[in-house]
Every structure is written in C-alpha cells, then in structure tokens.
Amino acid sequence: MRLEDVVRGKRVVVTGGAGFIGSNLAEVLTEKNKVFVFDDLSSGKEENIDGLDAELVVGSLLDLDLLKRSFKGMDYVFHLGAIASVPKSIDDPMTTNLVNQNGTLNVLAAARDCSVEKVVNISSSAVYGDSPVMPKVETMLPDPISPYAVSKLAGELYCKVFTKTYGLPTVSLRFFNVFGPKQDPSSDYAAVIPKFIEQARDGKELTIFGDGEHTRDFTYVLDAVQAMLLAASSPKCDGKVMNVARGEAMTLNRLAEIVLASFGRDVKGGVKHLPPRRGDIVHSLADISLARSLIGYEPSFSVEEGIELTIGDR
Numbered sequence: 001m002r003l004e005d006v007v008r009g010k011r012v013v014v015t016g017g018a019g020f021i022g023s024n025l026a027e028v029l030t031e032k033n034k035v036f037v038f039d040d041l042s043s044g045k046e047e048n049i050d051g052l053d054a055e056l057v058v059g060s061l062l063d064l065d066l067l068k069r070s071f072k073g074m075d076y077v078f079h080l081g082a083i084a085s086v087p088k089s090i091d092d093p094m095t096t097n098l099v100n101q102n103g104t105l106n107v108l109a110a111a112r113d114c115s116v117e118k119v120v121n122i123s124s125s126a127v128y129g130d131s132p133v134m135p136k137v138e139t140m141l142p143d144p145i146s147p148y149a150v151s152k153l154a155g156e157l158y159c160k161v162f163t164k165t166y167g168l169p170t171v172s173l174r175f176f177n178v179f180g181p182k183q184d185p186s187s188d189y190a191a192v193i194p195k196f197i198e199q200a201r202d203g204k205e206l207t208i209f210g211d212g213e214h215t216r217d218f219t220y221v222l223d224a225v226q227a228m229l230l231a232a233s234s235p236k237c238d239g240k241v242m243n244v245a246r247g248e249a250m251t252l253n254r255l256a257e258i259v260l261a262s263f264g265r266d267v268k269g270g271v272k273h274l275p276p277r278r279g280d281i282v283h284s285l286a287d288i289s290l291a292r293s294l295i296g297y298e299p300s301f302s303v304e305e306g307i308e309l310t311i312g313d314r
Contacts, residue, residue, distance in 0.1 A: 004029075007232055013070060014054075014078045020178075020183040022044065025078060025225050029229075036054065037054050039056065061107060062103060074111075081107075082103070083095065086279045089149075090148075100155060104158055112168045119171075123152045123153075123174045134283060134285045135247075135286055135287040136243065136284070138240075138243060171231045171232075171237045173227055176217040179221065179307075180222065183310070186198075197307070207271075214252060215252075216255070218246060220301035220303075220306030221306075222300070243290065246299045255303070
C-alpha cells in the first residue's frame with residue numbers, strides 16, 4: 001500500500017502536527033494534499049516539519065476563534081494535539097484536562113461549524129487501565145488510572161456525541177505505544193524506545209521502571225499513519241472507536257535486548273531497574289480485528305524493523 005495514495009486532493013489540518021506522530025502524518029499527507037499544521041509548539045518542534053510543503057499555524061487548542069478560522073474550507077481534521085504524558089498528567093492534572101478535554105471539545109465545535117468532512121481523533125490505549133484481561137477489545141469497559149487516560153476517554157465520548165447529535169463524522173483511534181523517527185528522547189516523560197536508543201548510543205545502562213516483565217504492544221509510526229489515513233477515507237468507521245497497534249505483546253526486558261543488540265551490546269550489565277512509576281500500565285496488548293474489518297488496517301512493520309528504521313534516522 002502506498003500511503004500517499006490513500007488520501008489525496010484534500011485540504012487537511014493536523015493539530016499537534018509539529019509533534020512526533022503528527023509530523024510523520026503531515027509528511028505523508030503533503031505528497032498529495034494541501035496541509036495545514038496547527039500547533040502551539042509547547043512540545044512540537046518546527047524542525048519536525050522543516051522542508052515540508054505545509055503551512056504552520058501557531059496557536060492553542062483553547063482558542064476557539066483561531067480554530068474556526070483555521071478549519072474553514074478544510075476537508076479533514078486529524079486531531080493529535082494534546083499533552084501526551086501519563087506522568088505529566090499525574091503531576092499537573094488540571095492543565096492536562098484543560099488542554100486534552102476542553103481542547104478536543106473546541107476542535108469538534110470548530111469542525112462542526114466549519115462543515116468539516118471528518119475528524120480523526122487520536123485517543124490512547126491508556127483508557128483501558130490495568131485490567132488483566134488480554135487482549136484489549138473495544139467493547140471492554142474503560143478503567144482509566146491516570147488523568148491523561150480520563151481526558152482521552154472524555155475526548156472519545158465527545159466525538160461520539162458530535163456524530164450522533166450534530167451529524168459530524170468522527171472516528172477515534174486508540175494508539176498503543178507508537179514509536180519511530182522524530183520522537184524526542186530528551187524529555188523527562190519520553191517514551192521508552194527513544195529513551196532506550198539514546199541511552200544505548202551513549203553507552204549508558206538502559207533504565208527500566210519495575211522488573212521489566214510488564215508488556216507493551218509497540219506500534220511503528222508509519223502503521224499509525226496508515227490507520228489514520230484509512231480511517232479518514234472510510235465511511236464505515238464513522239462514530240467508532242478502534243484499536244491501532246501491532247497486535248503483539250513484548251516485555252520491556254526483550255525490548256532492551258533488541259535495542260542493545262542493534263548497538264552491538266549485550267544485555268548483561270546493560271540494564272538498570274528502577275522502582276515502578278505511578279500510573280504505568282503493567283500489561284498491554286490490542287485486539288486489532290475491528291480496524292482490520294472496518295478500514296482494512298494491516299500493520300506492516302515488526303518492532304525489530306521499526307527500531308532499525310528509527311536508529312537509522314537519528
């Protein structure tokens with residue numbers, strides 16, 4: 001599948017488009033579409049979209065008037081703008097709620113008022129919480145254990161309401177542990193894979209919170225991009241919530257082995273275990289059959305392939 005051919009000839013906005021996932025999406029979209037990136041640059045970086053044929057609008061999701069001006073004449077809105085950190089949400093739940101929940105409501109209201117064709121909302125596997133039931137299926141009762149997860153669940157519900165009440169087509173995608181190029185390893189809240197790569201490159205020990213036997217369903221960023229494009233172009237998923245993942249579980253200990261091996265290092269003496277962090281999920285694995293059946297989503301990259309591509313890009 002050629003990703004650049006899935007959505008073509010459209011005018012699109014990517015909120016959070018200067019961030020990690022958003023900039024990877026914008027890069028594909030610019031091949032065949034007119035792209036506008038909406039970002040407050042609080043965590044996104046202009047350098048992530050340098051060289052792309054995309055127009056940057058710097059602004060806040062809390063500025064409804066600016067959103068309406070930015071969405072006028074748009075076909076699709078890909079909504080990735082958020083404070084995307086569980087630890088940060090625990091430290092500052094008020095700001096996370098304001099940006100993620102109120103910001104999403106503003107995006108939907110602006111899209112409705114501007115007659116946008118569809119909103120693709122990015123949610124998170126965090127909404128499932130720490131239930132021992134595996135794999136995670138969309139019909140499971142959500143059980144969030146962090147303010148971040150609560151804010152993402154609220155966003156999903158607002159999307160459903162705007163579809164049912166106002167007729168605005170929406171779809172929410174629950175991403176599972178997306179990784180790849182342009183992911184910032186320097187933040188205190190950085191995801192595990194870029195952190196591991198940076199530590200391995202610097203010859204340091206890889207730090208794991210807990211015993212390392214907790215699992216994640218890691219998703220290479222171009223698979224996430226594939227899902228967003230397919231969701232935008234498929235009417236069968238309107239009003240739905242779908243998992244987006246690889247569909248395979250991997251322990252953090254195994255992940256550490258893969259990263260260290262990529263740098264010619266052995267796992268012995270290469271890993272340091274720290275106390276578990278509040279709000280971290282113990283196990284995570286997605287059932288992706290709904291996305292497969294509704295939009296034809298099929299992950300293309302293994303974790304090993306994704307890590308090699310990520311290392312090669314740095």
